[in-house]
Amino acid sequence: MSVVTTTGPAAPALKSHVSVLETIRQSWLMAGRALQKMRRNPEQFFDVLIQPLLFTPMFGYIFGGAIAGGTSKYLPLLVPGLLAQTALTTCMGTGVTLREDMEKGVFDRFRSLPMSRVAPLAGPALADVVRYVVATVMTLAVGIAMGYRPDPFGLVLATLLIVFTAWSLAWVFTALATVMKSAQGLQGVSMMIMFPLTFLSNAFVPASSLPGWLEAFVNVNPVSHVVTALRDLMNEGQVTGQVGWAVLACLAVVAIFMPLAVKGYRRQV
Amino acid sequence: MTLAVHATGLVKQFKDLRAVDGIDLQVHQGEVYGVLGPNGAGKTTMLRMLATLLRIDEGEAQVFGVDVRREPHQVRQLIGVTGQYASVDEKLTARENLRLFARIYGQSSKQADRTADDLLERFGLTDAATRTLEKFSGGMRRRLDLASSLIAQPPLIFLDEPTTGLDPRTRGQMWDTIRDLVAQGSTILLTTQYLDEADQLADRIAVIDRGRKVAEGTSGELKASVGSSTLSVQLSDPVDMDAAARSVAQALGRTANRTPESARLTVPLNRPDEAAEALIALRRNDISVAAVQVEQPTLDEVFLALTGEHVSDRAEGEADDDHDTRAADERLDPMEVTR
Numbered sequence: 001m002s003v004v005t006t007t008g009p010a011a012p013a014l015k016s017h018v019s020v021l022e023t024i025r026q027s028w029l030m031a032g033r034a035l036q037k038m039r040r041n042p043e044q045f046f047d048v049l050i051q052p053l054l055f056t057p058m059f060g061y062i063f064g065g066a067i068a069g070g071t072s073k074y075l076p077l078l079v080p081g082l083l084a085q086t087a088l089t090t091c092m093g094t095g096v097t098l099r100e101d102m103e104k105g106v107f108d109r110f111r112s113l114p115m116s117r118v119a120p121l122a123g124p125a126l127a128d129v130v131r132y133v134v135a136t137v138m139t140l141a142v143g144i145a146m147g148y149r150p151d152p153f154g155l156v157l158a159t160l161l162i163v164f165t166a167w168s169l170a171w172v173f174t175a176l177a178t179v180m181k182s183a184q185g186l187q188g189v190s191m192m193i194m195f196p197l198t199f200l201s202n203a204f205v206p207a208s209s210l211p212g213w214l215e216a217f218v219n220v221n222p223v224s225h226v227v228t229a230l231r232d233l234m235n236e237g238q239v240t241g242q243v244g245w246a247v248l249a250c251l252a253v254v255a256i257f258m259p260l261a262v263k264g265y266r267r268q269v
Numbered sequence: 270m271t272l273a274v275h276a277t278g279l280v281k282q283f284k285d286l287r288a289v290d291g292i293d294l295q296v297h298q299g300e301v302y303g304v305l306g307p308n309g310a311g312k313t314t315m316l317r318m319l320a321t322l323l324r325i326d327e328g329e330a331q332v333f334g335v336d337v338r339r340e341p342h343q344v345r346q347l348i349g350v351t352g353q354y355a356s357v358d359e360k361l362t363a364r365e366n367l368r369l370f371a372r373i374y375g376q377s378s379k380q381a382d383r384t385a386d387d388l389l390e391r392f393g394l395t396d397a398a399t400r401t402l403e404k405f406s407g408g409m410r411r412r413l414d415l416a417s418s419l420i421a422q423p424p425l426i427f428l429d430e431p432t433t434g435l436d437p438r439t440r441g442q443m444w445d446t447i448r449d450l451v452a453q454g455s456t457i458l459l460t461t462q463y464l465d466e467a468d469q470l471a472d473r474i475a476v477i478d479r480g481r482k483v484a485e486g487t488s489g490e491l492k493a494s495v496g497s498s499t500l501s502v503q504l505s506d507p508v509d510m511d512a513a514a515r516s517v518a519q520a521l522g523r524t525a526n527r528t529p530e531s532a533r534l535t536v537p538l539n540r541p542d543e544a545a546e547a548l549i550a551l552r553r554n555d556i557s558v559a560a561v562q563v564e565q566p567t568l569d570e571v572f573l574a575l576t577g578e579h580v581s582d583r584a585e586g587e588a589d590d591d592h593d594t595r596a597a598d599e600r601l602d603p604m605e606v607t608r
Binding site for chain 2: 014015016017018022026029032033036037040041104105106107108109110111112113114115
């Protein structure tokens with residue numbers, strides 16, 4: 001039995017805020033916790049492994065003929081779109097998992113500890129990069145198996161871009177997770193955000209095939225920019241201005257939703 | 270000396286429920302302060318406000334002179350919180366939990382290992398260190414939770430109903446652990462529904478009811494206000510009832526209450542010694558006894574004495590504090606922040 005000596009509080013030693021360095025360190029710790037849980041429950045990888053296996057052939061063979069006049073002609077259009085869709089579904093999961101986690105008692109402990117208010121949110125998002133990478137690699141692998149031949153250099157950059165996009169968009173769902181009261185509710189709202197974002201974009205069909213008013217929305221949708229950037233990278237092997245726009249759009253999402261997420265988490269009832 | 274906790278006029282309003290309704294609290298350094306009350310009295314809500322987990326709607330609170338509202342981050346460096354529902358991670362092992370919390374406090378990987386091992390040993394959890402908490406018993410979870418609160422050796426520890434739901438043996442172990450902490454000089458603020466727990470552990474006790482403090486004092490003072498314990502005797506033969514009542518009345522100088530249906534006789538005691546006197550009187554008159562009990566005043570009797578109302582007569586709707594908190598949570602506009 002060790003002896004713990006309780007020292008009186010030394011007022012000057014108390015810190016008023018968490019430093020940036022501590023915040024980063026604590027975010028890593030929280031990411032480590034999330035990874036530990038992933039290792040213990042590999043079922044969490046089910047969706048990112050199966051969804052690409054299912055969706056890529058399904059979309060490719062069903063819509064290929066109708067939209068592009070053949071599966072192999074459709075793949076350069078489809079695979080970048082599917083990458084975006086998979087990323088969105090996966091980062092929606094980040095929010096739902098966080099919401100479930102926040103209902104557990106351990107979040108009471110995190111709240112009562114003198115620790116960063118961002119770390120418990122940033123940690124899971126960071127750990128989920130593993131899931132985003134798996135989802136992306138799976139989608140690309142299935143696409144290539146079906147006959148897609150992307151530019152190798154563009155492929156690497158595209159992977160980086162889509163993982164960054166997923167991480168950025170995850171902050172939207174993280175912010176929602178801090179204000180929604182149930183995982184089911186969050187799932188419902190997330191679906192309503194995800195579907196318009198993916199389907200009202202150029203992910204699966206050329207924007208020019210749409211009525212004018214819809215085309216206007218599709219053109220401002222950040223997902224469209226990301227998809228176009230991915231196509232430019234993988235199909236043309238070129239880093240175009242679209243890549244810049246996509247990165248900017250993602251940064252804007254983080255700049256808006258990260259503070260909102262922290263505000264939601266900080267808010268005491 | 271600065272007070273460990275100094276609160277004045279604390280108020281917490283959940284929509285139409287005033288969960289905490291103007292409570293003043295002064296906890297001295299080094300003492301164990303018990304907050305006693307039934308479910309829904311506002312104990313947990315009050316504790317969560319002091320622990321920076323709930324917003325203080327009205328009133329002032331300081332922990333070692335630091336304002337809880339203005340400097341929550343500083344207050345968090347002074348407290349350890351052990352909740353009613355273990356605030357540890359179910360999916361991690363006991364050691365991983367302790368290590369994680371220690372690392373968050375800024376300890377290096379090596380230091381965290383040492384802290385975790387020390388605490389595991391101290392709380393008798395070494396054998397279970399590598400098991401995930403899903404396989405832990407309620408008592409083990411509470412012990413780990415308490416251990417987690419001690420990592421930074423905080424000068425003030427909040428214990429929210431530390432033994433609710435534990436079996437008597439585990440409860441006794443928990444009491445011993447808490448006594449150890451006291452011996453080492455920690456200041457403890459604990460809430461409980463059990464009079465005997467407050468009696469066993471607390472130097473001073475506040476009784477709270479419906480968000481208000483209805484009494485405060487040492488357990489002795491409190492009990493004196495409640496009255497005495499009661500001797501209850503079950504006779505072997507109901508025929509002896511009259512003779513038994515007479516002997517007890519002679520011995521103690523006061524009338525015993527009869528319950529002829531169960532051949533039972535009850536008499537209030539001024540001192541525990543009086544139980545022996547009553548029993549000796551029965552023995553002298555050759556009255557055989559089937560069962561004897563000395564009943565301590567219960568929380569219900571404390572409340573009866575202090576508020577003139579039985580706890581059990583309360584409306585069913587008054588759930589425990591935590592449910593109140595969650596219910597209020599759910600009523601908040603979910604889109605508030607995105608607006």
